[in-house]
Amino acid sequence: MPRRTAPAGTDPALARGAAANRGGNGLFRLGPRALAITLAWLRLTAITGQTLAVLFVAYAVPLAIPVHALLAGIGVLLLFEIATVMRLRLGWPVSELEAIGHIAVDVLVLGYLLYLSGGASNPFVTLLLVPIALAAAALSRAGIAAVAVLSGAIYGLLLRWYQPLPAMASGHGADFSLHVIGMAINFAIAALLLGVFIARLAGALRGEQMRLQRLHERALRDEGILAMATQSAGAAHELNTPLATLRMLLHELIPAPSTCEPLRGDLKLMAQQVDRCSEILRELVAVGRAQLDGDCETLGLGAFVRRCTDRFQLLRPEADTDLQLRAEDADLPVRIPAGLQHALINLLNNALDASAQLGSTQVALSARSGVRCLEFRVRDHGPGFADPSRSPDSLGVSGKDHGLGIGLALAEATADRLGGDLDASNAAGGGAEIRLRLPLLALLPERDGKPVPTAMHCIPEETP
Template identity: 35%
Template sequence: MRDTTDRKNLFLLVQLRWLAVVGQIVTILIVHLQMGIRLPLLPMAAVIFVLIALNIASLIQIRRSASVSNTQLFLELLIDVWALTLQLYLSGGASNPFISLYLLQVALGAVLLEAWSAWALVLVATAGFTWLIGTHQPLPLPHAHEGELFSLHIQGMFICFVLAASLLVPFLTQINRNLRARDAYLAELRQRSMEEAHIVRMGLLASGAAHELGTPLATLSVILNDWRRMPLLMSDPDLSEEVAEMQNQIDRCKAIVSGILLSSGEARGEGTVRTTVKGFLDDLVQDWLSSRSPARFEYDNTVGPQERMIADLALKQVLFNVLDNALEASPGWIGVAALRQGDNLVVAVNDSGPGFDPAILEELGKPYRSTKKRPGSGLGLFLVVNVLRKLGGTVSAKNRAGGGATVTLTLPLAALSPGGSDGDD
């Protein structure tokens, strides 16, 4: 982010230099042609051509390089100070009212540079000013202006003031905007880091709990198998059916525990199932419906069968969380629509429940933001948002006009493909 900000600032410096070049040309022409004060045009034009060449080189650097160092910015400003010193040397030295433009260079250095280089620029500008006091080419004033020296100096100071102020205000405003954008981005990164640290702790707890649950679940499974062979239970069909259902639920718990351990211990894409997006979503919906029972469920999957992907357990759990939340809010009806939009997969989960509270919509994805009055509530959407973000996707939610809510998951298909990347983090 710092590199990006420095590149933007260098580009602003290039723009400012273009304005300075135009300003120098206009000022030289006015003084030389309109006011009749003869200036050494060739040397002054040579300095302007150096600044133009520097700008072209800077633009090439911005396009070719992703980073801009403090040293580079320092050297650019040093060349600007050198060019200003030469122009002042050729046009009256320290008596030239444009001598105060040194302050413009110092102000830019104070904003753009690190402390040591900003002070070094101050020393260079001070040395240039001191040198110009005793060494310069005097201006040959025409006889018509010999009695107007003070008035000409005041006019030059006024033009210099207007020029410096006109350049500083937009330049510093844009620099401050760049710095604020950088600070906001860094704050967002810190927030993401805190959220991801929270997820890591949750993952460690879930993995530990899965290990701890393995033994009692295995014990319960053995006991139930023994019960099923007992004559008393075998003779009672109702009890046998209930014991069989208990065994099924324990097997399901064991499968969930195994899934937690698998997803926490395997790298994505290693040992996972390669399938299609359409097949993954169809199987996921069937698995979810096998253990949940909404009164009415509508499912529309228009994704083409040619889209390949990796069956990611984390993504499956994310969609399960969204569907579970929808079922809790709206047991009577849930609608799921999956489609492709451009290069993205879009999955919309609709319900006919009471909808989201406005405060929840404003802080969507923040942990423990929930209207449910129970410990640990509000983590579902938090995990959904973070997993989608790691895959380069987004999550949005809104209340439907006719009642209920819609949660929309958008994922780049490239992140789901076997050769895809895991987002931008």
């Protein structure tokens, strides 16, 4: 089963965030804030490179250039960089107009520096294309057009108005050699910027596609679960009457003691199962009511997992369940959200079915609390997964002859809804292990209106 990280599940906020990062043409966009951060890093690199270039040309070549005027322009860019870093640390949202303003400052300062150093004849004039490339990946069409018009206007002005570079003392050939060197440096800078930026863009695009795929899969799964829940509500209402009739008849059919002990035992087991079915129906109604009211029962972790194993033993009396719980975790108070108990029972039921394939009745349930998460592990002694990276069960499709194909899907949906994750792997020594991890802070009871800090609880030891 592929690991499902679920910070949002089918949260519409994730969908809105994904939509906000796509432009009108459907391509993935980094967004104004990511663009502002990228510009800040590039601006810092530009300030360093421009300062070194000015000092090198002025004192090492040497060439009579307006050093102080050039350094003043770089100083303005440095002040703007400091202001930008302080602003980005505030965490306020960055609008597209503000991002365009950042690009405008960079373009104008670059145009000023090019005006003092040869205008359009300066080999670094092609750096005016970099802001357009950045804008194309982060802004709307209107924003891209604005940046392109500004860069094009600066380039056009530099064709007509600029201060030519003074000739070098060694003659025209030396001037051309310096121009070629500048073109080579400019090519290296452009190649580096485009390579790094395109690699980052491709990685972000792949990540966004994976998030959208997970979102689509969860939406399909949740639609199926919702359809089944709707049908289950109607079925639960209809089943209440025949179950009450069966319960009454079974209790009347149970013979007196010592008359027919085998039949008496079977009928008592049937009556217990009917009572359990009625109890499950009542629990369904209670879970739905708790979900609507937002109420959660608070229990010790030990009491909760023992209740889960007790309920599981009623469903599967043949199971040999091994409960593993550290003494320091047993008294940890946790809020039990709706559906968590059913998720663990579903995982235990699947584990017992897997163990039965090799003639075993052993399953294990462990619970461990850590600094950030509460982890449940369900272990079976079956054949394990042929390919642990693929889900052995999906909604409506079961690998068992008598299965409904909803156990793991419901457990995974519960993990997503609670902000956790569910994954599986083959266990050392045979069998498989399912891990259900939930954020501990969301499960701790409140004290004075505030959750208990997770640091109050121990860090789990690393286990294989």
